[in-house]
Amino acid sequence: SVLSIGPIPDHIAFIMDGNRRYAKRTQISTGHRVGFSALISVLRYCYEIGVKYVTIYAFSIDNFKRKPEEVQSTMDLMKEKIDELLEEHSIVNKYGIRMNFWGNLNLLNDAVRLSVEKAMRNTSNNTGPVLSVCVAYTSTNEIAHAIEKSCCQKTEMMKRMHANGFENGVVEKNTQTMVTVVDLEMHLFSNDCPDPDIIIRTSGETRLSNFLLWQSSFSHLQNPTPLWPEFSLRHLVWAILSYQRAYPYLQNRSKKML
Numbered sequence: 001s002v003l004s005i006g007p008i009p010d011h012i013a014f015i016m017d018g019n020r021r022y023a024k025r026t027q028i029s030t031g032h033r034v035g036f037s038a039l040i041s042v043l044r045y046c047y048e049i050g051v052k053y054v055t056i057y058a059f060s061i062d063n064f065k066r067k068p069e070e071v072q073s074t075m076d077l078m079k080e081k082i083d084e085l086l087e088e089h090s091i092v093n094k095y096g097i098r099m100n101f102w103g104n105l106n107l108l109n110d111a112v113r114l115s116v117e118k119a120m121r122n123t124s125n126n127t128g129p130v131l132s133v134c135v136a137y138t139s140t141n142e143i144a145h146a147i148e149k150s151c152c153q154k155t156e157m158m159k160r161m162h163a164n165g166f167e168n169g170v171v172e173k174n175t176q177t178m179v180t181v182v183d184l185e186m187h188l189f190s191n192d193c194p195d196p197d198i199i200i201r202t203s204g205e206t207r208l209s210n211f212l213l214w215q216s217s218f219s220h221l222q223n224p225t226p227l228w229p230e231f232s233l234r235h236l237v238w239a240i241l242s243y244q245r246a247y248p249y250l251q252n253r254s255k256k257m258l
């Protein structure tokens with residue numbers, strides 16, 4: 001009821017930082033398993049509050065440089081948990097969540113990739129909130145991928161224009177073949193998703209670490225000190241209140257004004 005006084009963000013993105021530090025501090029064997037439980041609680045809070053899009057940074061391309069056994073155990077956990085999310089009594093079924101995975105999915109091993117593809121396929125007709133999982137992801141890779149796709153599309157267009165002769169003249173030829181912001185946005189993984197209103201990075205870190213660089217121009221950044229497994233409803237509410245205080249300023253900004 002406190003939050004309902006102000007605007008509820010449509011989209012919150014999380015950098016779930018501090019799982020290994022939590023494991024070390026509490027002397028448990030894996031922080032990522034506890035991190036996943038924290039994720040389920042946070043998703044529940046978000047959806048109950050009315051947030052329609054949640055995006056999480058689950059595994060960056062740089063994380064593949066970690067020790068092979070750590071990469072393997074994170075991937076195993078990822079597969080196990082994605083499969084669990086598709087079970088009948090999961091949070092995905094309860095809220096009708098549509099799951100997206102953003103990243104270079106070719107970098108995943110076959111088992112994880114199959115689970116990822118199944119999750120996208122099985123939830124594609126769901127009409128509830130959207131959960132986007134960034135896996136084998138970096139923002140610079142996403143942007144490079146979008147530029148490549150836009151250039152291919154423009155090259156195809158050029159070829160067609162050559163084949164048909166340049167009936168509309170050179171000026172139109174140039175405007176039609178130039179890669180624009182709109183072209184690029186169409187080819188980002190986030191193409192059907194609004195930009196995040198809030199980005200929360202736990203553990204007090206203040207860097208974006210190659211996460212949603214294109215989409216974060218006007219996002220409200222929050223860096224609460226708890227490690228990800230310690231992040232609770234109280235911290236989420238605080239982040240949203242802080243966003244609501246900043247809202248009159250944020251409201252007047254949009255990429256279209258640039």
Ligand SMILES: CC(C)=CCC/C(C)=C/CC/C(C)=C/COP(=O)(O)OP(=O)(O)O
Binds near residue numbers: 032057079081133
């Ligand atoms: C199916 C699904 C969505 C699973 C997600 C599971 C999960 C919680 C993954 C977190 C992965 C990760 C690299 C977190 C960063 O903490 P860190 O390992 O870098 O810890 P540190 O910051 O203490 O070093």
